Amino acid sequence: MAQMNVSIPEKLKSWAEARVAGGDYASTSDYVRDLIRRDRETAEHRTWLKAEIEKGLASPTLDQDAFAVIDELIAEGPSRHDAA
Secondary structure (H helix, E strand, C coil): CCCCCCCCCHHHHHHHHHHHHCCCCCCHHHHHHHHHHHHHHHHHHHHHHHHHHHHHHHCCCCCHHHHHHHHHHHHHHHHHHHHC
16 A cells, blocks of 8 residues: 655644544544545546536437427327327
8 A cells, every 4th residue: 555644734644543543534534535535526527417418418409390390299198188
């Protein structure tokens, strides 16, 4: 396993140690590894979300005629159901 040395302010060190003391993590290293894993997952999700947004923005848009057809189908919905 690779090793990193990180300098952090005393308040952050105390916070991490409190998380370990509270039983949430086995060690401060375990806590930092978990934070990095979560950050990686968040970054991957954000990348996926941005790609999906770009796909949506690149997709064709409906013109006003299409909305009129949709409105007609919605309005006819109950009458079509009653006829069946």
